[in-house]
Amino acid sequence: MNDSIRILEYTVSGGEEGMSVKDIMKTVLGLSTKEIARCKQFDDGVLLKRDGGDFAFSRVIEKVKAGDVLRISLHEDNDNSSEIIPAEGTLDIVYEDEDLILLNKPGDMVVHPSYAHYKDSLSNILVGYYEKTAQQHVIRVIGRLDRETSGLIIFAKNRHSAALLSDQTRNMSRRKEYLALCSGVFEKTEGTVDAPIGQIPGERMLREVREDGKEAITHYKVEKQFEDYALVRLHLDTGRTHQIRVHMQYIGHPLLGDGLYGTGIRDHHNMKRTALHAAHLEFKQPISGKELIFDASLPDDMAGHLLS
Incomplete structure (x- = not known):
């Protein structure tokens, strides 16, 4: 499997003039020290455009000016991911963008493959969906649901989004x-x-x-x-x-x-x-910061009890 790339672009504001590229990457874009170091390994990892010119390689110690445009390429190392066998199956997709996919998990289905569920977990079906839609992503689940619990569960599509979403889950309980x-x-x-x-x-x-x-x-x-x-x-x-x-x-x-x-x-x-x-979930889109709010209706086996 080849690498996939998530590109982030950011225009420097007047209040950020004089900051280093590394400062912008860390404090504004939320990249970890490890992720910044990884970006530096690629020719297109850290690019800067200024004064109407073209994007060019930039050192992370470079000082930025208002109006500069920073382009960061986040390369996913999919070759080193653990192999999950793709499987056929229907996904109840509640929301999807280039950074995450939110699913409504059926009851009585495990999230991760195991010895007893090597090919029929939710992750297996998601890998199959990624293949059919020509997407290259490692399975990164955010939070957890027991096998018997149905409802909303998030999968991040790249390492950076996974880190930001995981940070949110620490305060997501309410x-x-x-x-x-x-x-x-x-x-x-x-x-x-x-x-x-x-x-x-x-x-x-x-x-x-x-x-x-x-x-x-x-x-x-x-x-x-x-x-x-x-x-x-x-x-x-x-x-x-x-x-x-x-x-x-x-x-x-x-x-x-x-x-x-x-x-x-x-x-x-x-x-x-x-x-x-898991019926209701609120969180912020990890890159844009947009507030996202979702509800998942009760599955039939529970909803039927409300008619009594």
């Missing part, structure tokens, strides 16, 4: 919302669960609320209460493994279909997976 079907009748229509979560000793997968766990905070609001379950909207201040599932079990409202934390309710109301959906 800008991401989930919808869940939780068992039981809620006494309070909204509340906060502030209870530390840690791994159960001797268990690789299972987590529980425990005093020696890591801080975990979940906010919930009941959207609609049914006879013995409710549609609940949630957002997190922290991102612990299985946080929503553990916290809802802890307050006595495990999710419908949860085989790990909802003992005895795996087939409750014919829900064959954990009833959790």
